[in-house]
Amino acid sequence: MRVVVTSEARFQRTPDGAVWTPDGPDHGFWTRYLSAFDEVRVAARTEQTDRVGELARRVDGPGVQVWPVPYYVGPRQYLAARRAVAEAVGRAADDGDAVILRVPSAIGSLLAARRGRRGLPYALEVVADPYDVFAPGTLDHPLRPLLRRRFAGRLRRQCATAVAVSYVTESYLQSRYPAAPGAPTTAASSIELPGSAFVPRPRTVTGPAAGQWTLVTVGTMDQLYKGVDTLIEAVARLAAGGLPVRLTHIGTGRFQPHLEALARRHGVADRVTFHGWCPPGEPLHRQLDAADLFVMPSRTEGLPRALVEAMARALPALGTRVGGIPELLAPSDLVRPGDPVALATAVADLLADAARMTAASARNLARAREFATTELTPRRTAFYQEVRRTMAQHGSRRDRAEPTLTG
Known part of the structure; x- marks a missing residue:
């Protein structure tokens, strides 16, 4: 048949x-x-x-x-x-x-x-x-x-x-x-993740590498569903507050010029990198492994593959209370969609708590294994x-x- x-x-x-x-x-x-x-x-x-x-x-x-x-x-x-x-x-x-x-x-x-x-x-x-x-x-x-x-x-x-x-x-x-x-x-x-998608053990977080925190997010820019605009505004607030933070976005789409202009307008163009599309497997794993925190500020989701892939790399993560994201992350790691103030506060609070980051790493890795x-x-x-x-x-x-x- x-x-x-x-x-x-x-x-x-x-x-x-x-x-x-x-x-x-x-x-x-x-x-x-x-x-x-x-x-x-x-x-x-x-x-x-x-x-x-x-x-x-x-x-x-x-x-x-x-x-x-x-x-x-x-x-x-x-x-x-x-x-x-x-x-x-x-x-x-x-x-x-x-x-x-x-x-x-x-x-x-x-x-x-x-x-x-x-x-x-x-x-x-x-x-x-x-x-x-x-x-x-x-x-x-x-x-x-x-x-x-x-x-x-x-x-x-x-x-x-x-x-x-x-x-x-x-x-x-x-x-x-x-x-x-x-x-x-x-x-x-x-989602179905092969064994190579998983790191062998959780992270032990002590502080940012090279004195600067790296945030990463993955998603299309064909629409603003993924909330990248909200995250750019949150990065601007964090930078204005003196937090050493930068953002890498992985993905493509027609709204990229709009988002690049938004970063310039908020004075954080030098802190936001638009990496473009990244092949699955090792190239994506390298990007995730180089980051300190995964952020999924989506306005709508089913069950996001990008978030599960980040969790499989034992990345601490923050997300919004939409779709299936609350099925993946702890309540303390969730924020309202479309709220850059709440998102900036959540990022700053999590990065300031090494013990919480370490616990989130272990919890996320264990949860991701359910999608093997x-x-x-x-x-x-x-x-x-x-x-x-x-x-x-x-x-x-x-x-x-x-x-x-x-x-």
């Missing part, structure tokens, strides 16, 4: 037909579905390009095919291309395919609606909360409150009609978007096998229900 998976990732196709990602899930990510299915078709936005960057990684390969959806960025381009997008998405899955929608997703919603009209089943992997995605401060759009209600309501309906639902959180998303009674569910983060590949893979595989079984049963019932023409 083939499984069709929708994704909000954006891919690139070269003239030879190969599909690449500059910074998203590559072939290894999609092969997880092969634990239960014979073939994976990924429906995602794909643009044609003559060549890709040297750090791009292959998406398609053995067992994994990419079904191209017309490329767009942002709501305006989506509306302009919606008809073509809907047509492409509608052709992505045959009636006999299993379908897993990674939601919230415009592409996933189009396929969910089509499957619903045809009486065909679909399963979900809930990876984020649209109610928080459209929270104040995350998006500058006059229809933001309306969009917030609309997309949160849509996800609730999808969860209530899906034949199976997997959530990346342990309880947060489940409480807001419950599955239908009796539908198989699981809590299985998209050996822990999550069996749970995720069991869910995919249940989806296959449920889809096959539905297909059998559908075949029996169809009339047979004779004579």
Whole structure:
């Protein structure tokens, strides 16, 4: 049985037909579905390009095919291309395919609606909360409150009609978007960390290296969801208070010029480094290991991989009270989103307490081990096998229900 998976990732196709990602899930990510299915078709936005960057990684390969959806960025381009997008998405899955929608997703919603009209089943992997995605401060759009209600309501309906639902959180998303009674569910983060992602022991913190504290954060700058603007303002407050601190941001996105200008405006351009995208594995580990404190000031999250990866390096961490972050960090390590004063205070208080930093290092490393590949893979595989079984049963019932023409 083939499984069709929708994704909000954006891919690139070269003239030879190969599909690449500059910074998203590559072939290894999609092969997880092969634990239960014979073939994976990924429906995602794909643009044609003559060549890709040297750090791009292959998406398609053995067992994994990419079904191209017309490329767009942002709501305006989506509306302009919606008809073509809907047509492409509608052709992505045959009636006999299993379908897993990674939601919230415009592409996933189009396929969910089509499957619903045809009486065909679909399963979900809930990876984020649209109610928080459209929270104040995350998006500058006059229809933001309306969009917030609309997309949160849509996800609730999808969860209530899906034949199976997997959530990346342990309880947060489940409480807001419950599955239908009796539908198989699981809590299985998209994260899976190999043994090499973990340091062998926690840190013993005594003070800053070279007399200066290094903060690090990781995330896209395509929107302001990750709260990097809040963190830059907090760094400016810390610097004005005399704390020797600097910030490294890892990631890319169209808001980088805006954030660079913000750092200049606050007089901390020399304290903020925009590193750009960092390949997973050893290059990212070096950046995390060189830092003293990981900060995740997000305005919205599912269960953030970047935070778990930092915890696996035994980094003390601070985060906001959104999404699944409170499932990862101690209450004392959480702050309100969008509040640079509270964030600066939390950073200063934590850095001033070596014993608390050391305890946080040990606690974070232990918690991160729960996201090891050996822990999550069996749970995720069991869910995919249940989806296959449920889809096959539905297909059998559908075949029996169809009339047979004779004579």
